[in-house]
Structure formats: C-alpha cells, structure tokens
Amino acid sequence: MPKRYVLLTLSIPEEDMDLAMGVLSGYPLLGVEQGLDACTVCFEQNDWQQGYENSIVAELQQVGVAVELVKLSTEEDQNWNAEWEASIDPVVVNERIIIVPEWRAEEFSYPMTLVITPKMSFGTGHHATTRMMCRLMEVYAKPGDTWIDVGTGTGVLAIMAAKLGATSVYAFDNNEWSIVNSQENVARNAVEHIVRLEQVELQDVQLPRCNGLAANLYRHLVIPYALAFIDAVEPGGIILVSGILKYDRDDVAAPFLEAGCTLVDELAETEWCALALTTPTT
Numbered sequence: 387m388p389k390r391y392v393l394l395t396l397s398i399p400e401e402d403m404d405l406a407m408g409v410l411s412g413y414p415l416l417g418v419e420q421g422l423d424a425c426t427v428c429f430e431q432n433d434w435q436q437g438y439e440n441s442i443v444a445e446l447q448q449v450g451v452a453v454e455l456v457k458l459s460t461e462e463d464q465n466w467n468a469e470w471e472a473s474i475d476p477v478v479v480n481e482r483i484i485i486v487p488e489w490r491a492e493e494f495s496y497p498m499t500l501v502i503t504p505k506m507s508f509g510t511g512h513h514a515t516t517r518m519m520c521r522l523m524e525v526y527a528k529p530g531d532t533w534i535d536v537g538t539g540t541g542v543l544a545i546m547a548a549k550l551g552a553t554s555v556y557a558f559d560n561n562e563w564s565i566v567n568s569q570e571n572v573a574r575n576a577v578e579h580i581v582r583l584e585q586v587e588l589q590d591v592q593l594p595r596c597n598g599l600a601a602n603l604y605r606h607l608v609i610p611y612a613l614a615f616i617d618a619v620e621p622g623g624i625i626l627v628s629g630i631l632k633y634d635r636d637d638v639a640a641p642f643l644e645a646g647c648t649l650v651d652e653l654a655e656t657e658w659c660a661l662a663l664t665t666p667t668t
Contacts, residue, residue: 390430390431390460390461391416391428391429391430391431391460391461392428392429392430392431392434392458392459392460393426393427393428393429393457393458393459393460393461394426394427394428394429394438394439394442394455394457394458395424395425395426395427395455395456395457395458395459396424396425396426396427396442396443396446396453396454396455396456397423397424397453397454397455397456398423398424398425398446398451398452398453399423399451399452400422400423400631400657401604401605401606401631401634402450402451402452402453402604403420403425403604404537404603404604404607404629405449405450405451405604405606406425406446406451406453407561408560408561409442409445409446409449409451410427410442411561411562411563412445413427413429413438413442414429414430414433415427415428415429416428416429416430416433424456427442431460439455439458443455474487474503474504476490476493476494477517479517479520479521480521480524482496482497482498482524483496483497483498483500483520483521483524483546484496484498484499484500485500485502485520485542486499486500486501486502487501487502487503487504488501488503488574489503498524498546498549498550500520500542500545500546500549500575501571501574501575502540502541502542502545502571502574503567503570503571503574504540504567513658514655514656514657514658515602515628515629515630515658515660516542516543516602516628517655518628518653518654518655518658518659518660519543519600519602519626519628519660520542520543520546521653521660522626522651522653522660522662523543523546523547523550523598523600523626524546524550525651525662526598526624526626526651526662527546527547527550527551527552527598527624528550528551528597529550529551529552530551530552530553531547531551531552531553531596531597531598532552532553532554532555532556532594532595532596532597532598533547533552533554533555533556533596533597533598533599533600534555534556534557534593534594534596534598534599534600534618535547535555535556535557535558535600536558536588536599536600536601536602536603536615537558537559537560537564537588537601537602537603537607538557538558538559538564538565538568538583539559539564539567539568539602540564540567540568540571541557541567541568541569541571541572541581541583542571543557543600543602544557544568544572544577544581544583545571545572545575545577545581547598547600548575548577548580548581549575549577552580552598553580554580554582555577555580555581555582556582556584556593556594556596557581557582557583557584558583558584558585558586558591559585560585560586560587560588561585562585565583565584565585568583569583588607588611593614593615593617593618594618595618595619595620596618596619596620596623597619597620597623597624598619598623598624598625598626599615599618599619599623599624599625599626600626601615601625601626601627601628601629602627602628602629603627603629604629604630605629605630605631605634605637605638607629608627608629608630608638609637609638609640609641612641612642612645613641613645616642616645616647616665616666619665620665621665621666621667621668622664622665622667623664623665624650624662624663624664624665625642625647625662625663625664625665626660626661626662627642627660627661627663628658628659628660628661629658630658630659630660630661631657631658631659632654632657632658632659635652635659635661638661639661639663642661642663643663645666646665646666647663647664647665647666648663648664648666649661649662649663650662650663650664
C-alpha cells in the first residue's frame, strides 16, 4: 500500500522564517519547502496527529510569528526524490561562482563550484541574501584568513571561505538538520580539514578570534549580538551581515557603527540587503 503524506502550507513572513523553523523542528517532519513568505511542511500520515495544524499555528503565534494557515492536504506517495531533484536548479552567483547540487556538479565549469545539496536548511543560493553574501565574501575573504560562519545552514558560506583560502573556519547553527546537512556538504567539497562545525545556540557560543565573520541572519538575531561579533573579529577585520530587509538596514547597521565599525560595502537585491563592515583598528 502506498504511503500517504500530509502537507501543511503556511503563510509566514520572510523575516520570521528562521524563528518558525525552530518551532517546526519540534514536530516529526519529513521536510520543509520554503517559498517567498510561505512554507509547506510535509508529514508522513502515520506521524500526523489531528489538530497539529492548530497547535503549530498557536505555537508560532506565541513566539511572535505572523502566521496564517493556507492549506491542509494529503498526497499519495510518488518518486519524491526525483521530483525534488528536478526542482533544484544551479545558482549562478556571478561569472566566477556557481552553486550546484551534487547530481549536476559535472555539468558546469566555473572557477569556483560550490556543491550544495540542501535538506531543510537555509542557504542554497536561491535566496538573495545568500547570493549577496557570496559576492561580498569573494571580495573580502583573503588566503590565510580565519572565519566564523554564524548560522551556517547548508554550510555554503563556510565552504566558500575555505575555498577562498581560509586556513580555518568555525561554523555553527542551533538546528540539528542544518549541522547534519552542512557536514555532508563540507565533505562533498573536500574541506573537512578546514571547516569545524558545531551545534550550539547563539547565546551560548564561544566565538574564536577570527579575521572575518559572516552572519546571514534576521535582524532580531544580528542586533543583540553585534558587539559580540565585533569582539570576535581582529581589528581591521571584516564582518558580513545579511538576512536584512532593506527597511531594517539602518537599524541593523547602527550598533556596528556606534561601536566604531566602518561600512565599506553594501549590496541590495529585491527587498533584501547585505552589509560589509570593518572593525575598529584602535
């Protein structure tokens, strides 16, 4: 008898998606497909309990996520892997950098190929913030540097830092799915000897000293930890920040600028922006 799946589609603002993933991780999910201001959560029918849709919405609202239930449906089993693989397209970051799933890696020849096969983690390159962070890292990451990747997701920025010549990269995330996926992707890119991964909460992490730090997070996670990020980076080092909606740009930049950082670069794409700041030299 074929399996049946329950699909729960939710409307969630982009800026609340990371917080929502934390809540959803407490349920027996098979996967999450993220779209623009929406996500679809998949359960095996045997794992689904009546009323889950209401409890999920209630929990998300309780932590401040502006969520709406869009649709609850069921589907018969099919070749999900083939369907999923067909839906993941390569992402051309620029003329030098491409992000590809492993089953298409041999099709392309770019100076830098990042082999990223996502699970439920953020950071495939399909999101504007990841692409902008890759472009900034290409400019500011130097051979011999040490880097921190805050909220690593699929590991794409940690892997890129390693391929740009970093001698060590510390990457962490609070999500078990992300750490498992990033470990797989680090191995796919043969940078295990450079990238160290850890599952840890942002408020508990002990940040090592580094030359550069990348934080592709939402504003509510960047602003409170701005000083901790600055303290971790050597004087004159670089901090790359994204996950920021354009209308939050000034609020996110403020704690860095007040602490003596200098804004040296910024990018914008659709509703999102990314900032590059250098830390104070005195």
